[in-house]
Amino acid sequence: MTPDDAAANAENAGVMRVRDLPPGAADALLASHGLQLHRVDDDAPIPGSYWGEPEAGVIANNVYVRSDTPVHSMLHEACHLIVLPPEQRAQVHTDATDSVIEEDATCCLQIILAGELPGVGRARLMADMDAWGYTYRLGSTQAWFEQDAEDARMFLRGLGLPHR
Template structure:
């Protein structure tokens, strides 16, 4: 992925994307390298960080109020609906990344091991994500 494109996408939500040198531990990574990390309004990635990981961690920050965002270090969620909204939003935003799109992102999510009641990310988005979509809409976030 083009770092500048990802950086511009996150900047729309007042987030800063930081490139971590290869081989250096990623600050704020909940799952460990090479997964993205979050600290306050900052998202950290390396060249080997999966795009779905960058989007997921960024979306955790996007769904939070600025006050809650400021307190984040590594673990960004405290509710099921925030997690669901994060998963939904990352798929929506994937369409804004050239060469990614929602189909690829949902396949990457499934391959990584995201699990949903409907058996796949695509089925969850189509059949069981109304609560996440509504939650995002109520907050004026893309849905």
């Protein structure tokens, strides 16, 4: 499945978008981790977007979204920055990492942080991740999170980040 196929499927599946969040909720969550959320106009390109619109973008401590950006994408890109040391964050532009453990930790943390966003929660985020096309060897995001993410949790714990 290509990113375009996943995006088309997810749009039809009703994936939660940034526009669906309560005002200020995402800003406060990201700020609590030293990040700033920037909203760009709906017809504008998203700075630092690896996959292209409507996927979130990252540049240093900044996360860029449009109203049609999926919540899971915003959280995923933010979590890429959260798992990096501050000196590495400052160097990020578009592509945060090529580390497998950092990618796994990012996926784990985005699920955990979804529980802190009103109206989202872990179950909804995992369903959206599956609808979008995330793939795991156990077949679903929930199975991976519950049964196969211990290495990601250990990595997060080592960074002093939420891991349960």
